[in-house]
Amino acid sequence: DTAVSQTPKYLVTQMGNDKSIKCEQNLGHDTMYWYKQDSKKFLKIMFSYNNKELIINETVPNRFSPKSPDKAHLNLHINSLELGDSAVYFCASSQGAGGGSGNTIYFGEGSWLTVV
């Protein structure tokens, strides 16, 4: 009964490849997010979707493309992977308009991406 689940948990891939991370939430939330956590543990929002509509795009390179087929899913596609993309990517969700409105953000367990 995992609330926010993302796959894969670990991903090792070569530079230049294209990869996807999938995320699903079973909490009935309206808003989903992708966060990136680098090696220094800095946690930064990348994208936010509310009812399948993009509401936050934090100047992420356009090699990163989120896709939300429905409000329970938010997948992250990354093209032409670079060494600097190595990080932990967290999917998250919250009720209502977003984390800024005071609704709790629920995070998945993270996807460890290593680009070699």
Next chain:
Amino acid sequence: GENVEQHPSTLSVQEGDSAVIKCTYSDSASNYFPWYKQELGKGPQLIIDIRSNVGEKKDQRIAVTLNKTAKHFSLHITETQPEDSAVYFCAVNTGFQKLVFGTGTRLLVSP
């Protein structure tokens, strides 16, 4: 944009001691201040939050205090236990429907 500073970056305490982590922010319009705990290999999890209409909130061994005038808020953990060892993040909301996270504090509680 919102600037959130968090200190200290690492904190080591003995079991039973108290731990205090402080965050400062820049946007006076911010009104929601959560704290998240991230255990090793896990995603961050909300442990306590406070809104701008109160100055302090407690939940068992943890408490958060807010000073809106000075634009800082703190997490207080009393009677620390080894299972409190984790990375703690403060966060602040902005007017653009998002949370900005602090830089994190690695807390180590030694038995």
